[in-house]
Amino acid sequence: MRAVALYGTLGSLVLTALTAAPAGGADPPTxxxxxxxxxxxxxxxxxxxxxxxxxxxxxxxxxxxxxxxxxxxxxxxxxxxxxxxxxxxxxxxxxxxxxxxxxxxxxxxxxxxxxxxxxxxxxxxxxxxxxxxxxxxxxxxxxxxxxLSCQDPRDFAKAPTQSPPDPSPAYKKERIAQAQAYAEGCARNAGDALRHxxxxxxxxxxxxxxxxxxxxxxxxxxxxxxxxxxxxxxxxxxxxxxxxxxxxxxxxxxxxxWYRNNLDQSLAFESRWKDFRTWVAKHDDVYHLGHTADEVLQSYEKVRAKLTREPAGGTVGPAQLQAAFLKAGYYDDYWTSRASALSEYLKGNERPLVQQAAPKAESARGDENGNAVYTAVECNDAAWPRDFTTWDRDNSALAKVAPFETWDNAWMNLPCAYWPAPQQKPxxxxxxxxxxxxxxxxxxxxxxxxxxxxxxxxxxxxxxxxxxxxxxxxxxxxxxxxxxxxxxxxxxxxxxxxxxxxxxxxAPHPEPNPVSLDERTADRPGRVPRAL
CATH class of the missing domain: 3.40.50.1820 (Alpha/Beta hydrolase fold, catalytic domain)
Known part of the structure; x- marks a missing residue:
């Protein structure tokens, strides 16, 4: 499942470990x-x-x-x-x-x-x-x-990059090559340890x-x-x-x-993406991005099209935009800051969007490490389709109804199609x-x-x-x-x-309140950050 990482004993008692008592025959005494x-x-x-x-x-x-x-x-x-x-x-x-x-x-x-x-x-x-x-x-x-590392962090953080919702055959071929190279990098760097x-x-x-x-x-x-x-x-x-x-x-x-869980996740993000746009439309007097969810989508697509031609700050292209707004699908704490950044960009001020979406050099090593572990665990845990035609068929069909996250999720997981280590039975x-x-x-x-x-x-x-x-x-x-x-x-x-x-x-917690563009969304007290 596509990961979004947001944040970054006792005494001298000697115990005899209890013998594992497996349920359902999952792990017999091997x-x-x-x-x-x-x-x-x-x-x-x-x-x-x-x-x-x-x-x-x-x-x-x-x-x-x-x-x-x-x-x-x-x-x-x-x-x-x-x-x-x-x-x-x-x-x-x-x-x-x-x-x-x-x-x-x-x-x-x-x-x-x-x-x-x-x-x-x-x-x-x-x-x-x-x-x-x-x-x-x-x-x-x-x-x-x-x-664990699978790639040079500088290459992992390279930007700007594209994120076409309807990828061409040539783009798919390019992403296949990248997935193969990434899987090979994991094997090269980890050696025999990769399977563990x-x-x-x-x-x-x-x-x-x-x-x-x-x-x-x-x-x-x-x-x-x-x-x-x-x-x-x-x-x-x-x-x-x-x-x-x-x-x-x-x-x-x-x-x-993990393959089916990722498809279900991409479908679910489409509904959550609409929840965000509906909220933005409700506060059009603040953000001026549209009175309906569809109008807000048009504003977003306008920004995405412009970033395709001219990346913001030289580093924020369509893929960076999508990754930033995906966080709004995870956490509604991000709704105010993301809506403000989109609004400001359309007014000619790209700085908030660059601040929120541009890759940060200081986090590149940690981001690449997290992605490497994510890939190794999910690829090792279960069998994945080995033929790209299966991925192409399933994600092409899903993207027709859930274009927001489908292909980006597929590209992130595609190294599992070419995984060099043994894949287990879940x-x-x-x-x-x-x-x-x-x-x-x-x-x-x-x-x-x-x-x-x-x-x-x-x-x-x-x-x-x-x-x-x-x-x-x-x-x-x-x-x-x-x-x-x-x-x-x-x-x-x-x-x-x-x-x-x-x-x-x-009952649900309250929706975020829109704030002026001069304010900043504070982290919610008490929340335990997590990822996935």
């Missing part, structure tokens, strides 16, 4: 399963040594950092090891209130949660931070955790992290892609789970991973009745990045799970956001273990 036990026992015996965070992490002194060693290949647990970076703030509540560690993953694949402990200082997280050590980490391949970047290994790493934190059972919150490998974890290690939150759910059906996510404690699923009804049916599919596969729905809303990732009702369910679950019987609904 060499890899035994390897997890070996690695977890080793991690429990040598807890993480937390200390001052390296300057590269850019974290405040209140956050402490360390590393945990995990096997590159769980079939060889005493072989090559890789270090995963970990961050933590300790629970600030009274000793009797403390409930262990809460580990968070923001998705991607390819995103880091090293920043997560910083939410301890935010009002919406105060009570949770009183009860839990807040733990973030960079998964394998990400940032300083044995980083998978969701199942991310789940295994999570169990080793659990042991290294001194936790007999895991309390985990995953957002976006984090819900998928969190669900894989629940399948492999149901007896290791204390509490688990799935925020904005990837459809875990093996038939959806894990059949599920748990037996009574095997898991109650788990909490959070979902916005109009989320495009992870369409709502995925939440219902996960609930079907994990008996005892509860779905909290933010009705008629589409922001991707709703934990700690603007909806007090959602946050209330989250807090009650994490602090008290309480859930509704099966499902509950919350």
């Amino acid at each position: 060499a890899e399963a035994r390897g997890v036990t070996v690695a977890a026992e080793r991690a429990a015996a040598v807890p993480i040594a937390f200390g001052r965070c390296p300057q590269a992490e850019m974290l405040p002194a209140t956050v402490r950092c360390g590393t945990v060693e995990v096997p590159l290949d769980y079939a060889q647990p005493t072989g090559r090891q890789i270090s995963l970076t970990v961050s933590r703030t300790k629970a600030h509540g009274k000793h009797a209130e403390r409930q262990g560690a809460l580990v968070f993953n923001p998705g991607g694949p390819g995103a880091s949660s090293m920043y997560f402990p910083m939410v301890a200082g935010l009002p919406d997280w105060k009570r949770i931070a009183g009860a839990y050590d807040l733990v973030g980490y960079a998964p394998r391949g990400v940032a300083r955790s044995a980083p 970047y998978t969701s199942i290994n991310n789940a295994r790493d999570l169990d080793v992290l659990r042991a290294a934190l001194g936790e007999e059972k895991l309390t985990f919150m995953g957002a976006s892609y984090g819900t998928y490998f969190g669900a894989v974890y629940a399948t492999l290690f149901p007896s290791h789970i204390r509490r688990m939150v799935f925020d904005s759910v990837v459809d875990p059906d093996p038939g959806q991973i 894990v059949d996510v599920r748990a037996a009745e009574g095997a898991l404690p109650p788990t909490l699923i959070l979902a916005a009804e109009r989320d495009a990045a992870t369409p709502y049916p995925g939440a219902l599919e996960l609930q079907r596969r994990l008996p005892g799970s509860v779905v909290i729905t933010e009705k008629d809303a589409g922001t991707h990732g709703i934990a700690g956001g603007a909806n007090k009702c959602v946050n209330g369910y989250l807090e009650d679950y994490l602090l008290n273990g309480r859930t509704p019987v099966r499902r509950a609904a919350c």
Whole structure:
């Protein structure tokens, strides 16, 4: 699924790792399963040594950092090891209130949660931070955790570039060549290690992290892609789970991973793109982009056509424009700034658009790294169509009804058609009745990045799970956001273990208020950034 990255322990207790108890035959006691036990026992015996965070992490002194060693290949647990970076703030509540560690993953694949402990200082997280050590980490391949790279970051960030909604045969041929070169670059840079970047290994790493934190059972919150490998974890290690939150759910059906999920995502973004344009039209007195969603689309297309001929600032072409406005499909926090930039551009002021859409040299390395991990995990996780005619047929048909994101999403994933590493059979996510404690699923009804049916599919596969729905809303990732009702369910679950019987609904959070062009949209307090 196309990723949009927005942002950038315990004592000396020695535990014997619990033996994995697979549900549904997903991961029988193979060499890899035994390897997890070996690695977890080793991690429990040598807890993480937390200390001052390296300057590269850019974290405040209140956050402490360390590393945990995990096997590159769980079939060889005493072989090559890789270090995963970990961050933590300790629970600030009274000793009797403390409930262990809460580990968070923001998705991607390819995103880091090293920043997560910083939410301890935010009002919406105060009570949770009183009860839990807040733990973030960079998964394998990400940032300083044995980083993966497939391409020179300068080439990855090259701009301006095109984004034709109806690509010509010549353009398709060009993108095929780029996809092949990218896949070859991944293999060349990673070598034999490339095949080990998978969701199942991310789940295994999570169990080793659990042991290294001194936790007999895991309390985990995953957002976006984090819900998928969190669900894989629940399948492999149901007896290791204390509490688990799935925020904005990837459809875990093996038939959806990952090719079909990406097609569904592109279709859903078309509806969310219209939601944004409808809101802009409602505030035409501020933005002057059109009185209807169709008129706003005409304004957008006018800008796109001009950028095709004359890139803004020399770096913002159609592809950069589309990527910037895709963020408005993920988060309505971006609606005011994006509408303002479009409005200003049509008045002759290109500066806001350049500020929002131009690639930033300082983030090129991190962006390329995130994309490399994203590609490796999704390509390794499942079989993808190997013949471009299949991609061409499916995306050409979809683009007729969902032109906004379809082809850009296809190009991002196309290296999987030429992937040099073995492609696995997806894990059949599920748990037996009574095997898991109650788990909490959070979902916005109009989320495009992870369409709502995925939440219902996960609930079907994990008996005892509860779905909290933010009705008629589409922001991707709703934990700690603007909806007090959602946050209330989250807090009650994490602090008290309480859930509704099966499902509950919350009214949508308020739509953004249009602001003057001189104002700036502030980050919403308390929100946990994520990606996917």
